[in-house]
Amino acid sequence: MRPPNAPRLRAATTAAALTAALLCPLPSLAAAAPARAAGEAHQDNPFAGATQYVNPLWKANVLREADATPDSALAARMRAVAGQPTAVWMDNIRAIAGAPGGMGLEAHLDAALAQKGSAPLVFNVVVYDLPGRDCNALASNGELPATAAGLDRYKSEYVDPLVSVLAKAKYAGLRIVATVEPDSLPNVVTNSSVPVCQTAGPLYEQGIAYALTRLHALTNVYTYLDSGHAGWLGWPSNSGPTAAEFVKVAGMTPAGVNSVDGFVTDTANTTPLKEPYFTGDTVVGGTKVIGAPAPDNFYEWNPDVDEASFTADLYPKLVAAGFPAGIGMLVDTSRNGWGGPGRPAAASTSTDPGVFVRESRVDRRPHRGAWCNPVGAGLGERPTASPAGYPASHLDAFVWVKPPGESDGASKEIPNDEGKRLDRMCDPTYAPPAAGWNGRTTGALPDAPLSGKWFGAQFRQLVANAYPAVNAGPAPGDTTAPTTPTALRAGTASATSVPLTWTASTDDTGVTAYDVYRDGTRVGTATTPAFTDTGLRPSTTYTWTVRARDAAGNTSHPSAPASATTSADGGSGDVLLTRGRTAWASSVEGDLQPARAVDGDPNSRWGSAFQDNQWINIDLGAAHRVSKVVLRWEAAYARGYKVQLSDDPGFSSWTDLSTVTAGDGGTDTLTVTGQGRYLRVLGQTRATPYGFSLYEIEAYGL
Structure with a gap:
């Protein structure tokens, strides 16, 4: 293979x-x-x-x-x-x-x-x-x-x-x-x-x-x-x-x-x-x-x-x-x-x-095509x-x-009845x-x-050469699970995060990690009895449990649950919704991928084909109320465009948040009102012979 x-x-x-x-x-x-x-x-x-x-x-x-x-x-x-x-x-x-x-x-x-x-x-x-x-x-x-x-x-x-x-x-x-x-x-x-x-x-x-x-x-x-x-x-x-x-x-x-x-x-x-x-x-x-x-x-x-x-x-x-x-x-x-001793410890200078x-x-590897049993x-x-x-x-x-x-393949010809032969990439x-x-x-x-x-x-x-490295763990035969974590508590919740603490477990050979579960799904791992769960929705109630494990893989029973409700706005107003979210587009110029419009890098950008009526979509991860959209245009900006929202996973129904007919490039800050999961910028008419190009799309809300 x-x-x-x-x-x-x-x-x-x-x-x-x-x-x-x-x-x-x-x-x-x-x-x-x-x-x-x-x-x-x-x-x-x-x-x-x-x-x-x-x-x-x-x-x-x-x-x-x-x-x-x-x-x-x-x-x-x-x-x-x-x-x-x-x-x-x-x-x-x-x-x-x-x-x-x-x-x-x-x-x-x-x-x-x-x-x-x-x-x-x-x-x-x-x-x-x-x-x-x-x-x-x-x-x-x-x-x-x-x-x-x-x-x-x-x-x-x-x-x-x-x-x-x-x-x-x-x-x-x-x-x-x-x-x-x-x-x-x-x-x-x-x-x-x-x-x-x-x-x-x-x-x-x-x-x-x-x-x-x-x-x-x-x-x-x-x-x-x-x-x-x-x-x-x-x-x-x-x-x-x-x-x-x-x-x-x-x-x-x-x-x-x-x-x-x-x-x-x-x-x-x-x-x-x-x-x-x-x-x-x-x-x-x-x-x-x-x-x-x-x-x-x-x-x-x-x-x-x-x-x-x-x-x-x-x-x-x-x-x-x-x-x-x-x-x-x-x-x-x-x-x-x-991993191993050959792994770089820092970026080259x-x-x-x-x-x-x-x-x-x-x-x-010597080449990304080196697929067979690589050293x-x-x-x-x-x-x-x-x-x-x-x-x-x-x-x-x-x-x-x-x-x-x-093995990926034999390094020399070996007779067999399975149809397998020597591939020189294994030599x-x-x-x-x-x-x-x-x-x-x-x-x-x-x-x-x-x-x-x-x-x-x-x-x-x-x-x-494992990375993460393999811990040797206890001697073979360890079947004793750590004690169950106790006193799980949720701290003061913000609109998007909740800090958790609990009392440490004990184990005959030592606890190596704690697995944190939110509403039954594992969301993270901690090595100390504390964890902050992030990426949550405002005004939403969540329930967590924690399990301890040792190097042999023995896992404790889940802790007693702890629940908390995130605040409406965390006292800090609207939050940025688009950063790092999944983005896709109707077309892409070269390697100017849609993800570059939501990566936070002011020098990277998405670029479309050199045509009118091109779009870029962003999945906000869940339905959010959107109150502001900031568009940072490259020189190839839109003269006319729409900003739209949808909850339709088939993307056939969109609600217009803002319609611009005389865009002048630069940075557009738009005050909008709407709620939905999918955000779209629909470039209708180009201002230049090139396509539509955005350094960054920022949507704010709760």
Whole structure:
């Protein structure tokens, strides 16, 4: 599993025409859906309030590796992560029933039932066996040919048996999250000039539409489409067409866009969650760092330098393309930590953009296309529901889809009956000739086994380079949970925040963190018995509980609840509503993304196409009363424009807050009255031959 090689990273072309045989609509599957017992209602975020399945086979591999590791400190850190949840990969037909002596899908689901306590449990499964799988690489080629016959087998021998197992009544109480066909639809978008992808593309679309249709029929199954990663699809020329491709395939199902619950990025890749010292807008020496020249042209003008920026960029494009605003994003953080001694501790002080990039980036690969067992990678954020700190990304969870320690691909040709071959990107001696590599070799670990097989050297490296670092924790066998936090109290509330305090818990080996829950959903973590919950709505009552946990993952019972009501205005008047919110637009000039109009940077801006009647939308996160709007125009300003509000998630109904017919640029401060969730600036007539361009949009209210 991998992104395409560098020459094709920026190509965004239309997929090859569907053959006549594949243009026929999907048959009705209502009669084929197995009967099942009723479970809970379909959740907006299946990870919220739930535990996740720990694969006992992966855990056993981790513990065996720890036992064989002479470094006792490293072995202790390995054991500390053995209880982390990872996805179960159904990567061939045989995997459904299970290999002799192994576990098939039903055995894993039975184990999940055994692990489930009183809380809901998420079972992560990867659906991954398309005909002509992984059309632009060799390491993960599959068993089914890219033919109509291969598609028929995919439906009848793979998807149908898999769904029949998931549909059994005894599993109705599990929340089953399916990552659907990694690497497939991004290849349709970016690699349709590759002959094998031209052939496979229509089969991918038909196969995924069939899988989505069958899976969506089960109320407790949640489908997340793989959406590549920042280093593959971050360029606007790739991300926009990708959103359109996703809508196209969803439209081939009876449920349309509702057949998709969300999207997952960075599956089986190692793009960092966050580059801490720069963004795609950072300028050094008069040049954006993403445009640093060779040999430091690592980003090649791709504005999405990490998964945080990529998901924040992709989400509004998905919504604008037709997906509902409630879709969620997942980031696979299993191998994107990039910690260890090689991690920069601060931004470079160099004024040379190339040197700055080289010395500041935590991603230490030779090229963003280096996807196979990269040297230096580490474990990333542990699986977490509703992670805080990334509001524009609309994250449902951090997940470990690709189990750490399982190889990306063999570093040499290894005979096998799975269709897997040597991909030179897994060969540490290979220097790709493509642009941006500048003579460097792949940076892949040597002596790697076939993809999906246990690779001890990779796992040892991942634990050693984890970021956040893995705490060794107590000795194996600690099963004692911390005491329950007591005396939880809410302090004086403002309009948008409430401070919380409680009495510290105790534990036989020490409390490592407290998880804070607001109305049943985890909203943050603290290492001391205090936390301030922010981003709240005025005049609203909330209830919190707190749980303590130790290094072994033992978690206390929840504290007694504490409630508080935020004030009407906190005594400080209206608040800024737009900063950091999700923004999307009718068009984008180059890399002048809509998010730049709400980032607080007076030097960054959104720019539209050179046409009249262009708009930019901002999701305020909830319905707010808006009393003032400030528009800071670049030289390309609007002569005529409207500021509008809406509560319509379909964006078909808008209320005008202000209409301007003789705009003169500069800063417009508009006193308005209205209430709604979505704010729009609709540029009607341009004052210049260029488009509409705004440095900042500021809406104030409560």
